[in-house]
Amino acid sequence: AQSVSQHNHHVILSEAASLELGCNYSYGGTVNLFWYVQYPGQHLQLLLKYFSGDPLVKGIKGFEAEFIKSKFSFNLRKPSVQWSDTAEYFCAAGSSNTGKLIFGQGTTLQVKP
């Protein structure tokens, strides 16, 4: 069965700390991977995506993610978080053929000033 699992449900960090959010997927065939961010009271916005090529993907606001095929992982990283990064983060996997995305449960990140 297709699924996406995010290991951390709630993460609390101080400003300037480094961030890594785990994401593992189970998906048959060619998979596209995404990280979305949802700021409080807002809709989901794309942070970054991986379709093919370089497994290290850089996104907006200093975020990056690494696709490790052997581990079925697509972890999100940021070297130094800011208070404004406080949000919920969703990992998703999907197919270009159907457009459908399978979302993880989400990770709430709280950054303390």
Next chain:
Amino acid sequence: DAGVIQSPRHEVTEMGQEVTLRCKPISGHNSLFWYRQTMMRGLELLIYFNNNVPIDDSGMPEDRFSAKMPNASFSTLKIQPSEPRDSAVYFCASVILGGQETQYFGPGTRLLVL
């Protein structure tokens, strides 16, 4: 581009009333998705359409929920009759099929059923 447009942005209704949520996808996008988000259940896919045709409605919780996409630029999600447990934020999203494309989300409709 205006992005995915949803209306209304907020809806407060009483139990038993009919609720209709509307979505206009991004022009040129041929796949549309309806999601529901709650604290308890997170983000759930309700139904999606490809080229205006419903593909998978297995996420629709009950027969009280129905969705239509009469043309490429408009979709509705209807709840009749509504119940308090339907209170949630409902998101619509759209994407272009077949390419290395991103699913874009609308601003959501925050529904409160009293």
